[in-house]
Amino acid sequence: MSSLNVIRRGGAYKTRVIIHGVRKSYSTTVNSTVQTLDKIESFPENSTIFSLIQPTGNIHLGNYLGAIRGWKELSETESQGSKFIFGIADLHAITLPKEAHKLKQFRYEAIASILAGGLNPDKCIVFHQSAVPEHTELSWYLTCITSMGSLNRMTQWKSKAQQTDSSSIYEDSVLESTKAGLLCYPILQAADILIYRSTHVPVGDDQTQHLELTRGIANTFNHTYNTKFFPIPKTLLTPSKKILSLRNPGKKMSKSDPDQNSCVYVTDEPDVIAKKIRKATTDSIQGRIYYDPEERPGVSNLINVISGLTGVTVEQTVKDLEWVKDHKQFKDFVTELIVNEFKDSRELYNHLLTDLSHLDQICKEGGNKAREIASANITEVRKLIGMD
Structure with a gap:
């Protein structure tokens, strides 16, 4: 042997x-704000599970264990009426600009990677973030209710801007060298999640701070406009x-x-x-x-x-x-x-x-399904804020 x-x-x-390690005999539900995937046995009915991965080209072992395999296994659950929405965060990719031909190549490679990782487009929505303009519309509405202080406290922009953890956007040298997109992309990330009224978001532990910000933004929106429109999304951490x-x-x-x-x-x-x-x-x-x-x-x-x-x-x-x-x-x-x-x-x-045309067709179909959901939700958001 x-x-x-x-x-x-x-x-x-x-x-x-x-x-x-947990067989798919789903009987209990996710109740806490942060939970690991190995503790999940079921989702409540009509849940929306959402996550994106940046198009950095072919995925490596860390990407696979940290995201793709978990997406596949989640999408195979049988929670009644639930939606599984996974895709490529190509708008986030340009916070650090890339050559156009490389970005296009990376987008194809990222889609091919998640499909090769086992995601079935018949069981989940697979799409490019940029195909759904409602993401950016909601991002602006949320930008208007998000404090600069909460963005300044985020740590990832400091890392990507090659700053120290103690750096502040209010320092002249940091302010001059940091692009606005890098500072504000956590708001777009919140819009990505909330535009689908997502209930659960599988992420790696390096994104937990952004999920906390998303919950804060959802609460602020609901309080500001006296509504309960946005669910407060739960974080699903990979156990790997x-x-x-x-x-x-x-x-x-x-x-x-x-x-x-x-x-x-x-x-x-x-x-x-x-x-x-x-x-x-x-x-x-x-x-x-x-x-x-x-x-x-x-x-x-x-x-x-x-x-x-x-x-x-x-x-x-x-x-x-x-x-x-x-x-x-x-x-x-x-x-x-x-x-x-x-x-x-x-x-x-x-x-x-x-067969890039096949990948294009999968993304087109997924983008149409995603936009149908996002369009209905942004219509309600416009009514709530008086933009209808």
Whole structure:
């Protein structure tokens, strides 16, 4: 029996209809403001589950575990009357401008990636954010009720503007070097969510601050216009821990890393995956494999990869790895898991990019469905604020 089968027999990897270890026998509902996907057993009737991913091209292992696989599994739930809306945040992508031909290519690659990751357009809406102009209309209405102070407290714009966490937009040097779109994009993100009256938003932990802002903006709108029109959306966190750089586990896995051996892509061939995992940073500690992000960051990162792919907790993963005798055996197992996980996705991704008209048609149909919902909601918003 192979080592792969040992893990499979003991955990969720043996079936693809398990959300990170929980079989889809949905009976209880999501009640808290923040919940992890592995705690969800059902959604209330007529829920709207919404999320977008930026078009940065082909997706990597971190994107896959942090978003795409969770979207797929959520969209396969059978919550009565619920809508699943997933897409590409191409308007957000231009907060840091790109060459036009690259953005267009990235948009196609991102759509191909989420479809190759298993999303079924018959079960969910798949679309480009820019195809629905109601996003930007609502964003302006929400901008007018959002304080500069709340935007200044957001941390991601500081990171993207290459500022420190203690930086303030009110400092002259920061003000001059920061584009307005970078500062204000959390409001557009709130509009993305609220235009569909979304009830649940699956995100990574780096977006929880923006979801808190969205809830605050929804409450402000409802209070300002004496309405309960916008639901207060719940945050759904992926249970997978953040996947870090293979070469430098002190930072997250990123496409922009100059060392491309640090990042495994869904489209990587098996020999490329094997090479990257062989070169992954581990340590000189011999003997059993154990989890300690401080003492063993590289090994712990690979344990997180296994845990994310199998749907088994980190603790159980470590127990399941008792058979591992050395780093080579450990890395060979990680390679086998990744190669098996991405085999079908890689083939489908490559096939999809040979037929761009097919991708265009999927996005057009998804965009029409999304706009039908958004149009009805923006009509009600206009009435509430006196713009009808």
